[in-house]
Amino acid sequence: MDHPFSALDTELDTEAAYATSKSLKSASDNDADLQPDNFSLPSTDKHTPLLVSIVVPVFNERETLPLLLSRLQRTMAHTNYHVEIIIVDDHSNDGTREFLQNHTNTNSVHVLRKRGKRGKSYSLIEGFRRAKGDVIAMIDGDLQYPPEAIPAMVRTLQKVDIVVAKRMRFKTSRLRNTLSYLFRLVFGRILLGLNVDVQSGLKVFRKEILDTVELKTSAWGFDYQFLYKARRMGYTVGEKEIIFEERKFGHSHVKTISTALELAWGALRLRLSYIPRDLFAFLYYPHASEHEVKNEHNTTDYLFLPDIQSSKKHIYKETVSLAVVSLLIMSAIIGALSYVLRSSPLVILSGILSVVYLGLIGFKLYVVHQSLNRKLLSFSRRDVAAIKDEDLPLYTILIPLYKEAEVIPQIVKAMTSIDYPTDKLEILITVEEYDHETIDAIRQANMPPHFRMLTLPDVQPKSKPKALNVAFSHTHGEFFVIYDAEIIPDADQLKKAYLAFRKDRSLACVQTRLDHYNLNQNWITKLFNAEFSFYYDLFLPGLQKLGYPLPLSGHSTHFRRQVLADIGLWDPYNMTEDCDVGIRLARKGYKTEILDSLSQEEATCTFDSWVKQRSRWMKGFIQTAIVHLRHPVRFKNELGSWKNFGAFLLIVPGSVVMNVLNLFYWGLLVLWFTTHSPVIQLLFPRFILYFSLLSFVLGNFMFTYLNLIGSYKRKRFSMVKYSLLSFVYWLMLAYAGIRATIQLFTSPHRWEKTTHGTHLLPNSLYAVPVS
Numbered sequence: 007m008d009h010p011f012s013a014l015d016t017e018l019d020t021e022a023a024y025a026t027s028k029s030l031k032s033a034s035d036n037d038a039d040l041q042p043d044n045f046s047l048p049s050t051d052k053h054t055p056l057l058v059s060i061v062v063p064v065f066n067e068r069e070t071l072p073l074l075l076s077r078l079q080r081t082m083a084h085t086n087y088h089v090e091i092i093i094v095d096d097h098s099n100d101g102t103r104e105f106l107q108n109h110t111n112t113n114s115v116h117v118l119r120k121r122g123k124r125g126k127s128y129s130l131i132e133g134f135r136r137a138k139g140d141v142i143a144m145i146d147g148d149l150q151y152p153p154e155a156i157p158a159m160v161r162t163l164q165k166v167d168i169v170v171a172k173r174m175r176f177k178t179s180r181l182r183n184t185l186s187y188l189f190r191l192v193f194g195r196i197l198l199g200l201n202v203d204v205q206s207g208l209k210v211f212r213k214e215i216l217d218t219v220e221l222k223t224s225a226w227g228f229d230y231q232f233l234y235k236a237r238r239m240g241y242t243v244g245e246k247e248i249i250f251e252e253r254k255f256g257h258s259h260v261k262t263i264s265t266a267l268e269l270a271w272g273a274l275r276l277r278l279s280y281i282p283r284d285l286f287a288f289l290y291y292p293h294a295s296e297h298e299v300k301n302e303h304n305t306t307d308y309l310f311l312p313d314i315q316s317s318k319k320h321i322y323k324e325t326v327s328l329a330v331v332s333l334l335i336m337s338a339i340i341g342a343l344s345y346v347l348r349s350s351p352l353v354i355l356s357g358i359l360s361v362v363y364l365g366l367i368g369f370k371l372y373v374v375h376q377s378l379n380r381k382l383l384s385f386s387r388r389d390v391a392a393i394k395d396e397d398l399p400l401y402t403i404l405i406p407l408y409k410e411a412e413v414i415p416q417i418v419k420a421m422t423s424i425d426y427p428t429d430k431l432e433i434l435i436t437v438e439e440y441d442h443e444t445i446d447a448i449r450q451a452n453m454p455p456h457f458r459m460l461t462l463p464d465v466q467p468k469s470k471p472k473a474l475n476v477a478f479s480h481t482h483g484e485f486f487v488i489y490d491a492e493i494i495p496d497a498d499q500l501k502k503a504y505l506a507f508r509k510d511r512s513l514a515c516v517q518t519r520l521d522h523y524n525l526n527q528n529w530i531t532k533l534f535n536a537e538f539s540f541y542y543d544l545f546l547p548g549l550q551k552l553g554y555p556l557p558l559s560g561h562s563t564h565f566r567r568q569v570l571a572d573i574g575l576w577d578p579y580n581m582t583e584d585c586d587v588g589i590r591l592a593r594k595g596y597k598t599e600i601l602d603s604l605s606q607e608e609a610t611c612t613f614d615s616w617v618k619q620r621s622r623w624m625k626g627f628i629q630t631a632i633v634h635l636r637h638p639v640r641f642k643n644e645l646g647s648w649k650n651f652g653a654f655l656l657i658v659p660g661s662v663v664m665n666v667l668n669l670f671y672w673g674l675l676v677l678w679f680t681t682h683s684p685v686i687q688l689l690f691p692r693f694i695l696y697f698s699l700l701s702f703v704l705g706n707f708m709f710t711y712l713n714l715i716g717s718y719k720r721k722r723f724s725m726v727k728y729s730l731l732s733f734v735y736w737l738m739l740a741y742a743g744i745r746a747t748i749q750l751f752t753s754p755h756r757w758e759k760t761t762h763g764t765h766l767l768p769n770s771l772y773a774v775p776v777s
């Protein structure tokens with residue numbers, strides 16, 4: 007069948023050939039723009055030709071339309087794209103409408119008669135609403151922009167989201183050229199930060215951007231508003247150089263001075279409207295990165311979360327604006343109290359810190375009190391024995407390893423001791439490709455068939471959560487649990503977790519209790535175990551009873567597989583990916599329970615190893631706090647209440663703050679006794695001194711007492727006396743907290759690995775038997 011424009015070909019051949027030969031010059035490459043093209047967007051099927059919608063706004067362009075349509079037809083015919091041309095007629099009165107009615111009645115060319123306001127911007131928006139393509143090209147109907155540039159611009163969408171035709175040579179009036187240059191410089195580049203030809207009438211972009219960017223435009227304001235808002239939403243903009251031709255037919259419809267003033271005023275208003283968003287960025291969401299699609303194809307760093315929900319970068323304008331506003335509010339409060347109470351601002355600050363410290367202590371006591379009559383989720387031996395093997399689902403155990411050759415025999419023994427049918431159990435062990443000792447140890451262990459080894463790609467970050475993200479797509483279990491290298495879980499733990507999920511279909515995650523099998527090695531392991539006893543037997547159950555978000559542990563936490571996929575798996579840049587996952591589960595409204603089942607791990611037995619582990623945990627707590635507080639009001643709304651939001655502040659950042667304040671107050675106490683400095687005395691007038699003394703005494707007593715009852719509840723009476731050394735452990739925590747804060751700036755994503763297996767080395771000072 008003849009193409010609808012074929013009747014025009016003869017009379018336009020000469021001029022079309024001339025225009026085609028001159029129109030396009032590319033700055034970045036020498037693309038043959040009329041060669042066949044197989045490009046497809048990532049979101050489309052590679053075997054399905056791309057649909058490109060070309061929107062042409064016209065007003066009184068009867069003389070230019072025949073040539074424009076012919077050149078479009080010739081250009082796009084040499085590509086593999088499906089093409090639809092949408093011509094939007096803005097109430098023309100020169101015969102344009104009649105021409106379009108007589109020459110464009112085809113399936114690929116659509117004439118849209120304008121219904122809304124007059125103006126190019128309104129015509130474009132009406133045309134975009136009609137467009138069906140994955141890619142949209144917009145081109146003015148005056149033939150000053152070469153349609154031959156469109157295929158090359160579409161190909162550039164493989165690198166960027168929007169491609170703008172950059173006018174390299176102007177063949178128009180000097181006044182228009184000057185005003186266009188000034189607008190690009192002053193309003194485009196300086197005011198809006200757009201380093202492209204803002205008002206260019208030829209652009210190609212992904213249609214999905216129109217679904218994201220809200221446009222409230224004026225007659226001529228589409229271009230700068232579209233580009234500015236799209237860039238703020240995180241979309242990338244590129245350019246292709248063209249020659250901007252002199253108009254050969256008809257007359258320009260642009261009123262140079264009035265249009266320039268309208269554009270300038272519109273750009274100024276647009277930028278001013280975003281000043282509150284820049285000053286109070288933490289109040290506005292979603293963030294640009296949340297519109298990016300991240301899936302299993304992200305093999306660069308295996309981050310499947312939007313960047314704003316990750317610790318990949320710590321400093322965002324949301325964080326800075328929140329910090330500045332919070333500091334201003336706090337300064338105003340201190341200033342007002344200082345004026346009212348006729349006291350020094352430093353004294354007021356000292357009093358506030360004492361109140362915060364006492365509040366943290368009171369919160370922990372309240373949580374523990376709630377846990378005392380809280381029964382954990384438990385199942386009897388009879389419940390477990392009643393399970394039929396054929397009813398059990400496929401269960402995945404994931405064990406991430408790095409430099410763990412010494413504990414491979416222990417892993418095999420612990421995992422093969424699990425009471426679960428092996429045909430419904432998959433155990434996936436991840437290793438780094440350069441960790442030859444661990445790989446050799448695994449190969450020599452002659453593991454059963456349901457064990458598999460997965461070699462991780464050598465990409466950054468080098469962290470445990472990255473390993474989990476890589477491995478997830480290689481697993482198939484309906485339920486999912488992570489065990490660290492040294493973990494020895496209860497043999498029936500998987501069955502108990504399955505019973506918990508079966509009993510409550512709304513349950514997304516179960517956290518087990520943790521213990522140490524080498525708790526008697528030395529005083530460090532004993533104090534470490536006392537802390538674990540308090541945390542997993544008293545603190546977490548109390549948080550769960552109160553409905554507060556739970557900072558989960560990094561292992562022995564069982565998940566429904568689809569829940570992990572829904573929350574975006576783990577953040578490979580977070581040092582406590584477990585804590586972060588627990589908070590994200592709470593934000594999504596998922597339910598977590600504490601399961602009465604034990605997993606035993608190796609307590610770090612040297613000061614150096616303990617400090618590295620604790621510093622990593624606290625650094626991760628700080629990262630988690632920064633991430634979730636980037637949009638605090640949104641965070642509160644997702645948690646459900648200010649009460650839950652306040653609990654998060656006390657649980658996550660509050661834990662680090664308390665440890666840092668410990669060191670601060672202990673340091674002041676030592677300085678006072680050694681120097682009797684009058685400066686310190688000035689910071690603590692009588693009322694604040696008594697209040698601080700109460701916090702100091704109560705805090706030390708509480709910390710000691712909670713560790714004591716933690717050991718007592720587990721009936722480890724011989725451990726109770728070691729709780730009297732809790733003040734030493736407190737100082738250790740304070741040191742680790744300071745170290746973690748420093749590392750947040752110096753090495754935020756460095757994973758300081760905990761050394762395992764010292765208890766298994768026959769010649770080790772710390773060797774102990776493991777039952």
